Amino acid sequence: MVKTGTTTGFEAMVSDLTAILNQHFRLLAPEAREEAVAEGLALAWANWRSLVRRGLEARATAHTLAFFAGKAVAAGRRVASHANSRDVLHMTIQSRIERGVYVAGDIDAATVESRKITPADLAAFRIDFAEFLRSLTDRQRAIALRLAAGFTATQVARVYGVQPAAISKQRQRLERMWVEFQGGA
Secondary structure, eight states: OOOTTSHHHHHTTHHHHHHHHHHHTTTSOHHHHHHHHHHHHHHHHHHHHHHHHTTOGGGOOHHHHHHHHHHHHHTTOOSSOOOOTTOTTSHHHHHHHHTTOOOOTTTTHHHHHTSOSOHHHHHHHHHHHHHHHHTSOHHHHHHHHHHHTTOOHHHHHHHHTSOHHHHHHHHHHHHHHHHHHTTOO
């Protein structure tokens, strides 16, 4: 029996919520999907508690809770954490990158680790790379940043629901565009 207003009412929906959220995040890599589903369940719980406090728990179904929780997770909302505005790999920042709001960030960390680059070269790279990114479409920019951050073609392909070969081809196209941008042949 489902008791309204108690944990038992939510617990009765957990398996359905999990199945719906797994379907919603089916294109993510297994680890990312598991994290997104867990975050979705936490958000669904928070939404459920809010409805219980207002006496509206009868309106909550697994589908509506999962729908709104899935949308919130996809938008980068979290139950108990804040986005680091400098973390280019955070989901919230990734969505900003895709909308063209965020450029470059800490993407040059790998360059700094090489210890072969001078501060002047690093500054020039930051300026050039940011300008190069602005010349790309939103999708190209997001793909370029993911690849530059170290994601594999397979990982990026999962995000966009395409074959890894399409991302490899896009990587080659981006490389040619970068060489042309730098004034190369």
